[in-house]
Structure formats: C-alpha cells, structure tokens
Amino acid sequence: MNRFRLSWSAAVVLTIVALIPWTDRAAAQEVALTPLEATEVARGYRAETIKLKPVVNDKNETIGRINDFIFGKDGNTYAILAVGDFTGLGGHLIAVPFRNLKLDDPSGYVVLPGASRSALEKLPVFVGNNR
The missing domain is CATH 2.30.30.240 (PRC-barrel domain)
Known part of the structure; x- marks a missing residue:
C-alpha cells in the first residue's frame, strides 16, 4: 500500500511539473550571470x-x-x-x-x-x- 501512495504522489508531482509551461522554466535559467559577465558589470559605471x-x-x-x-x-x-x-x-x-x-x-x-x-x-x- 505504501508503494502505491509513493507512486501516486510521484505521479501527481510529475503531472504538476508537466503543466508548468516550458517557457517559464527556461526563462528562469536565463537570468543568471556567468562569472565573466559579473566581472564586466563590476567594471562598469553607476x-x-x-x-x-x-x-x-x-x-x-x-x-x-x-x-x-x-x-x-x-x-x-x-x-x-x-x-x-x-x-x-x-x-x-x-x-x-x-x-x-x-x-x-x-x-x-x-x-x-x-x-x-x-x-x-x-x-x-x-x-x-x-x-
């Protein structure tokens, strides 16, 4: 019975993740700066x-x-x-x-x-x- 609940819970989580639009997940990854970009920003002007x-x-x-x-x-x-x-x-x-x-x-x-x-x-x- 515990295996069924775990599998059912995992299926629910996977379904919810699948419903999140792919573009939203991809956009979040584009925000991070690479170390080179962060260094260039620090050399700039306020x-x-x-x-x-x-x-x-x-x-x-x-x-x-x-x-x-x-x-x-x-x-x-x-x-x-x-x-x-x-x-x-x-x-x-x-x-x-x-x-x-x-x-x-x-x-x-x-x-x-x-x-x-x-x-x-x-x-x-x-x-x-x-x-």
Missing part, C-alpha cells in the same frame, strides 16, 4: 556617477550635460543630454544612444565624438513619458 557630468566633443568643447537615462523597450539605452543652459538642469533636452558616448576618456569627461553644440540644438526635443 548611473548616479555619470548623471550631471559634462559632455564634451572630441575638440574638448562642452556641448551638454547628462540629465537622465532612458531604457528602451527595444533593449537600447539612451542618454538624455541637456544642451544650452548650463547654469541649471534646464536647456534643450535630446536623446542620444548611450553606446555613442565615450566614458573612459583620459580627460575625465564623457565624450560624444563628432558632435557640436549647434548640431545637438537642432535635434528634436526629448519629451519624456514620465513613467
């Missing part, structure tokens, strides 16, 4: 350390300041730059792909190679959705 930093071009001219970041639903990250009024946090807000910024410049500034303040001021104004 958003708060580069927010409000001046952005210069490759001629070392100040062209803006990092105001915020947007994490797109498409997986891309964008830096929101304030171009114009440097006395406060105002100015003309624009979005640029984060991958275009150079963070490890010897000057200590964030560099947007090839950009000019006048060109950035001609870009469409970024209007956030306040989410």
Whole structure:
C-alpha cells in the first residue's frame, strides 16, 4: 500500500511539473550571470556617477550635460543630454544612444565624438513619458 501512495504522489508531482509551461522554466535559467559577465558589470559605471557630468566633443568643447537615462523597450539605452543652459538642469533636452558616448576618456569627461553644440540644438526635443 505504501508503494502505491509513493507512486501516486510521484505521479501527481510529475503531472504538476508537466503543466508548468516550458517557457517559464527556461526563462528562469536565463537570468543568471556567468562569472565573466559579473566581472564586466563590476567594471562598469553607476548611473548616479555619470548623471550631471559634462559632455564634451572630441575638440574638448562642452556641448551638454547628462540629465537622465532612458531604457528602451527595444533593449537600447539612451542618454538624455541637456544642451544650452548650463547654469541649471534646464536647456534643450535630446536623446542620444548611450553606446555613442565615450566614458573612459583620459580627460575625465564623457565624450560624444563628432558632435557640436549647434548640431545637438537642432535635434528634436526629448519629451519624456514620465513613467
């Protein structure tokens, strides 16, 4: 009789596991970082350390300041730059792909190679959705 209960219990557990969608089980496995990825993350920058930093071009001219970041639903990250009024946090807000910024410049500034303040001021104004 105990063998029947054990077998019946095992069958119930297997049935429940089988009912869990395969995609849910597979997705949980994709979350873990490998040691190499964890090391790379640790070498990165915290958003708060580069927010409000001046952005210069490759001629070392100040062209803006990092105001915020947007994490797109498409997986891309964008830096929101304030171009114009440097006395406060105002100015003309624009979005640029984060991958275009150079963070490890010897000057200590964030560099947007090839950009000019006048060109950035001609870009469409970024209007956030306040989410």
